[in-house]
Amino acid sequence: MMSTAIGNQIQVGSGPEPGGISVTDVTVSFTSPDGASRTVLDKFSIETRPGEFLVLIGRSGCGKTTVLNLLAGLVEADSGEITVVGSPPRAARAKLGYMFARDALLPFRTAIENVELGLEVRRIPRSERRQKATALLALLGLSHAGGLYPWQLSQGMRQRVALARTWALAPQLVLMDEPFAALDAQTRESVRGEFLEMWERERSAVVFVTHDLTEALLMGDRVVVMGAGGKVAADVTLPFARPRDPAELPFTDEFRALERQLHHLLQDVG
Numbered sequence: 001m002m003s004t005a006i007g008n009q010i011q012v013g014s015g016p017e018p019g020g021i022s023v024t025d026v027t028v029s030f031t032s033p034d035g036a037s038r039t040v041l042d043k044f045s046i047e048t049r050p051g052e053f054l055v056l057i058g059r060s061g062c063g064k065t066t067v068l069n070l071l072a073g074l075v076e077a078d079s080g081e082i083t084v085v086g087s088p089p090r091a092a093r094a095k096l097g098y099m100f101a102r103d104a105l106l107p108f109r110t111a112i113e114n115v116e117l118g119l120e121v122r123r124i125p126r127s128e129r130r131q132k133a134t135a136l137l138a139l140l141g142l143s144h145a146g147g148l149y150p151w152q153l154s155q156g157m158r159q160r161v162a163l164a165r166t167w168a169l170a171p172q173l174v175l176m177d178e179p180f181a182a183l184d185a186q187t188r189e190s191v192r193g194e195f196l197e198m199w200e201r202e203r204s205a206v207v208f209v210t211h212d213l214t215e216a217l218l219m220g221d222r223v224v225v226m227g228a229g230g231k232v233a234a235d236v237t238l239p240f241a242r243p244r245d246p247a248e249l250p251f252t253d254e255f256r257a258l259e260r261q262l263h264h265l266l267q268d269v270g
Helices: 064-071 090-095 111-121 126-139 155-167 185-202 213-219 253-269
Strands: 003-006 009-012 021-031 037-048 053-057 079-084 096-099 173-177 205-209 222-226 232-237
Touching: 021 064, 037 064, 037 079, 037 232, 053 064, 053 213, 064 079, 064 173, 064 205, 090 096, 096 155, 111 126, 111 155, 126 155, 155 185, 185 213, 213 253, 222 253, 232 253
Parallel strands: 003 232, 053 205, 053 222, 096 173, 173 205
Antiparallel strands: 003 009, 021 037, 021 079, 222 232
8 A cells, every 4th residue: 555644643544556566475584604594675655656766764774775775676576576667676777767875986987978877778869879879978067078088077976977877767657765875965866856857847756865864854755764674663644845045944953853753763663
């Protein structure tokens, strides 16, 4: 069932819409080098609707990145069911983009060639992929940097190129694992704003992992608090209209109250 909530008061809706994400009773265990088994997710369940911006927060080791890897088909579940935009995870790969904390640009390709990479893999004609990559770099203020290599770019510029590469695929679902964590505060705010502008145009579904509560509240439609073993401690539907003003919203009483609530929830789940 689709669950939404204000605070941790769960409200049950009518179920997942076509094209959403459905994860039901999923368990994932890993075996350490000494042979010991560790359960990362224990009967984890979550659902989203198309175009929803879902944020996952929780302490390190609670399984947030494992959830992303499950949705991307990079990790197999021991048990449970997963549907991603209408298909099993592996079959859905052509419909999603995955952005990591580090840009993971190929050092031997220029910025524009990195943006074109996914389109090239999909055998999009060269003229078409160059046109699309050029437009995305321009949108992110990088028209001058297309011919530069990653080592010639600042970290903020590299992350913008990574954003363009992800968005070039026109994904129905975007998975993001702390994509702005490596940036300084000023650059982080700038790149985050540019991403939200791009997202507002397309409204792809997003599953976004962060440890930053302000970031979670500025970006998400819902914030899910995860505890050990993938326990969903709370599923919070945010009341803030879009677009959101990052210079004003964090200073409102409602925003601060939700930030305190999330902070306390994280302390309680350990």
